[in-house]
Amino acid sequence: MTLSYGPLRVNPSDPRPLYVQIVDEVRRAVSCGLLPPGDSLPSVRELAGALRINPNTVLQAYRELEREGVVEVRRGQGTFVAPGVRSSEVSREVARELAHRCLREAARAGLSPDAFMEALHEALPPTPDPAPAPNPDSDDAS
Amino acid sequence: MLPDPTRPPDTPPALHLEDVVKRYPSVVALSGVSFEVPPGSVTLLAGPNGAGKTTLLRILLDLASRQSGRVQVFDLDPVDAQVPVRAATGFLPEELDFPFPMLRVREVLDFQSRFRPTWDPEYAETLATELELPRNQRWRELSKGQRRRVQITAALAHRPPLLLLDEPTDGLDPVGRERVLSLLATHLAETGATALYCTHVVAEAQGLADRLVVLKRGQVRVAESVDTLRRTLFRIEFRGGEAPPTPPGGDPTPAGTGPSPAATDPTPSAAEPTLQRTDRTPSLIRREGSQMGSERWVLRGSEEAIRGWATDTGLDLLSLDTLTPAEAVLAYLSPNAPATGDPR
Incomplete structure (x- = not known):
């Protein structure tokens, strides 16, 4: 069963440990701009209550995110998305994680990484025909 | 606080x-x-x-x-x-x-x-x-x-x-x-x-x-932190052959008669557990099932040790996954899971 708090979703029966799921979800929210730098994260109490999980697990996730520089803990105030966080870097981390998960699934299906990559390329939406290069002269044609 | x-x-x-x-x-x-x-x-x-x-x-x-x-x-x-x-x-x-x-x-x-x-x-x-x-x-x-x-x-x-x-x-x-x-x-x-x-x-x-x-019939089957179980308890799925492989460490002994395959972990959950000797030699906790040519076993041991054992045994490993706490409980409650409460 999936439990949510805003955009953060966890599932206790997911094979990933709960703290890893929280870390992944916060990264995802930062990566897609739902949690911009400086925004506050829910308190440990709030998130543990909403997700019905052990507060130590939330704390563990927040510590991990702090180590990675994604969030900063301000004593007595709470946990915030680090003002200097580079969302492009976080996005890369989200992508890496997703890639690993996909490859694991592919391996389970007996697919080689190459076979999976090929299917991924095929599944990509067709790239639109390159737009005709703007005519640099068009503006001052008159 | x-x-x-x-x-x-x-x-x-x-x-x-x-x-x-x-x-x-x-x-x-x-x-x-x-x-x-x-x-x-x-x-x-x-x-x-x-x-x-x-x-x-x-x-x-x-x-x-x-x-x-x-x-x-x-x-x-x-x-x-x-x-x-x-x-x-x-x-x-x-x-x-x-x-x-x-x-x-x-x-x-x-x-x-x-x-x-x-x-x-x-x-x-x-x-x-x-x-x-x-x-x-x-x-x-x-x-x-x-x-x-x-x-x-x-x-x-x-x-x-x-x-x-x-x-x-x-x-x-x-x-x-x-x-x-x-x-x-x-x-x-x-x-x-x-x-x-x-x-x-x-x-x-x-x-x-x-x-x-996990307690069963008055005995502790396992007492461990969830983190440790995540690192040392795995479900493997492999292609079943005509001759089933010998489980690592032999078959689980009937409850209460055998040696303790794994000691209980007395350290708090957050401490980085050093792999116990027994975790380097995988042991079979439960045979979950054998259907449609695939067999599923739950093994106790480090991932590295289990992969090593599978390679040595020539197992066609299809997957290796961690267990959720609820699944771990089920594995340890199976009729032939080894007891670790070591009744003397």
């Missing part, structure tokens, strides 16, 4: 049980139970009905006697220190009884508060509102779920450092269960209490657990 999960491993445990034996005239309820509960942790005590869970909780409060073994609750033996141990505990009994069924809910709470010096009337009020207690109804008129919610209020309102919860969601409807689990998580965040949570419905409470103790 939240307890620091990186606390040093030499912090004394909140609960310590060593070789606890309880015999009733016709049945052995606990035969040499040993485990520890670190302070600030939530331990799920899982097992089928009749495993000895309720007896164990009653011994911790000196509501039942023991024949032998050592029991310490915050360094106190409940037999010698019944009053302080009970005062430090929020106990949610299995039964939904109250000795004075004529009393109204608010009177029941008032009655309970008299035995608890640290009772916080404001917090009791908050809990009563949160759990929608019918304050003016008499106990005897309450439904099972309502009685449970009154008991939960009484167990939490004095913010005890220890919670002993016996099937806390018993009698509650699905919405009530969610609300109580959420309330417990919030309560734990606020108080940093230690909890021993007994249940045979592990799936709904697994998100709360730091540690698992």
